[in-house]
Amino acid sequence: MDCQVDSTMVAVATPPAPTPAELGPPVPTPKRRQLPLLAGALGVLAIALLAAAVVANGSLSKKYSAAQAVQDYYAAMAHRDADGMLANATFIRGEGAYSYFFGKPALQGMLELPANSDIHNVKLTSDRQIDSSSRSITVSMTWNGKNRSQTLTVRKNPAQAHWLFYPAWKVEIPSTRIQIKLPNQAGIVSLDGIPGPSDNQTAIQALPGFHRVAMAETTILDGASADVDAVESPAIVTLTGTIRASARQAAAESVKAAFNDCDVARYGDCLNHTYKAPDSNFIYYFTVPGYGNVSYTRYVYALRNDPTDGMTLTVDANTGKLSASGTCTQTLTVDGSRHYNLKGDYTATLTWAGDGFDSDLLWDCGKAKG
Numbered sequence: 049m050d051c052q053v054d055s056t057m058v059a060v061a062t063p064p065a066p067t068p069a070e071l072g073p074p075v076p077t078p079k080r081r082q083l084p085l086l087a088g089a090l091g092v093l094a095i096a097l098l099a100a101a102v103v104a105n106g107s108l109s110k111k112y113s114a115a116q117a118v119q120d121y122y123a124a125m126a127h128r129d130a131d132g133m134l135a136n137a138t139f140i141r142g143e144g145a146y147s148y149f150f151g152k153p154a155l156q157g158m159l160e161l162p163a164n165s166d167i168h169n170v171k172l173t174s175d176r177q178i179d180s181s182s183r184s185i186t187v188s189m190t191w192n193g194k195n196r197s198q199t200l201t202v203r204k205n206p207a208q209a210h211w212l213f214y215p216a217w218k219v220e221i222p223s224t225r226i227q228i229k230l231p232n233q234a235g236i237v238s239l240d241g242i243p244g245p246s247d248n249q250t251a252i253q254a255l256p257g258f259h260r261v262a263m264a265e266t267t268i269l270d271g272a273s274a275d276v277d278a279v280e281s282p283a284i285v286t287l288t289g290t291i292r293a294s295a296r297q298a299a300a301e302s303v304k305a306a307f308n309d310c311d312v313a314r315y316g317d318c319l320n321h322t323y324k325a326p327d328s329n330f331i332y333y334f335t336v337p338g339y340g341n342v343s344y345t346r347y348v349y350a351l352r353n354d355p356t357d358g359m360t361l362t363v364d365a366n367t368g369k370l371s372a373s374g375t376c377t378q379t380l381t382v383d384g385s386r387h388y389n390l391k392g393d394y395t396a397t398l399t400w401a402g403d404g405f406d407s408d409l410l411w412d413c414g415k416a417k418g
Contacts (some may be wrong), residue, residue: 112214114183114202115172121219122189125257126167130155138203138218145223145253149239154255157240161275163192163258173197185219192258196279223253224281228261231289232363235264235271254278263287267400268295268363268370291361291370298404300356303372303396306409307355317414319378322348336380336388338417344382351413352377355394368400376413391418 117136124132130152139150148154158164167189174186178201186199205216228237228250237244239252240260252261262273269289276285291299310318324346325332333341359374373395380388394411 112216114217115175115185115187117202117217117219118185118187118200119170119172121221122167122170122187125159126165128159128165130159136219137221139255140220140222142223142225142253146245148242149244149252149254150223154240154242157242158255158257158259160240161258161260163275163277166192174199183217191279192277221255222281224256224278224283226252226254226259226261226276226278227282227284228252229284229286230263231269231287232365233266233268233367234287234289235266235269237287238262238264251282256281261285261287265292268292268368289363291363295370296361299361299370299372299398300359302398302405302407303356303359303374303394303409304354306396306407307351307376307394307411309409317349319349319351322346337390337415339388342380342382342386342388346384347380347382349378349380349414352379352389355411355413361398364397370398370405372396372398372407376411377418378413380414389418390414391416 121133121136124130124136133155134152141147141150170187170189172185173188174184176184178184181204183202184199185202186197188195188197190196201220202217203220205218226239230237230248230250234248236246237248237252238261239254241262243264244252256279258275259278260273260275263269263271265271268291270292272287272290274285274287276283307319310321312318312321312323316323325344328345331343332345333343336342353376355374355376357374359372362371362373363369364371373393375391375393377389377391380390382388390413392411392413392415394409394413396407396409398405398407
């Protein structure tokens with residue numbers, strides 16, 4: 049079986065490709081949106097900033113805390129920084145205190161003592177809230193080689209703030225009391241080089257720490273000074289009264305002169321004066337201690353020692369007065385050839401007269417055989 053197939057060819061016309069000019073500008077491929085990534089980055093940044101803020105807040109809170117104010121006060125003292133001490137503290141003066149012992153010159157004076165800057169290992173041991181504006185801070189430290197503990201009240205300073213948010217704190221430093229034992233007729237007392245009142249009170253209020261208490265010299269007394277540990281109150285310091293060498297010399301000269309200032313018409317034992325019996329037709333006797341009755345026609349007393357050697361001088365309470373006492377030895381010579389050695393003592397009240405002492409002398413250098 050034969051099959052016939054008609055084959056017909058169909059031509060399809062294809063239009064020419066458009067030129068680039070005909071196509072126009074290329075259309076950009078749309079990009080994916082970046083908002084999710086940006087939000088994530090901002091979130092990370094926010095977390096980082098928040099963490100930094102927390103760290104910064106913690107650091108600033110510590111830097112401007114009540115405890116740090118106490119630390120800063122003792123750090124300033126350790127560095128001999130009077131301004132730093134003033135910036136961190138309020139000095140509480142007791143009744144009767146003198147303001148000039150609490151100012152900057154007073155701080156500078158006390159800081160000249162090495163003991164006040166010998167502060168090490170200041171550590172916080174207690175931080176307790178008293179109320180909304182005050183705290184009780186306790187620190188331990190080594191101060192001048194001694195372990196100490198100080199508990200101080202610290203209060204907010206409403207007139208000052210740090211970075212608008214952090215309150216300023218002031219450490220309240222209470223005064224300490226220094227009791228001073230003074231000699232009679234003491235000179236003006238000074239504390240760390242600052243003179244005190246002219247009436248020389250026996251107690252001074254000052255800042256806690258180490259102080260040098262000094263007494264000015266007078267006509268009679270040398271100056272004196274002593275360092276005192278006044279970290280704790282009260283503290284006691286004693287200033288000794290040493291009579292000046294010039295005053296001792298003037299006192300000795302006055303006593304010697306007084307031994308020779310004797311009214312022979314009133315007294316029968318004036319030195320270096322020859323006494324004679326009233327009537328040569330009679331025999332006269334007197335009693336000589338340790339020798340019995342001794343006859344005489346004439347006699348004379350003379351000192352055998354310097355009565356001011358070993359003389360004791362005491363400063364009286366009354367201004368310009370001294371008391372003197374000592375021993376004396378003398379020889380009684382009778383009729384030019386008989387000698388009797390005697391001993392005794394004397395007392396004197398000396399009064400300063402501007403250029404020396406006047407002496408009121410009482411002596412008995414013939415009390416006993418010697």
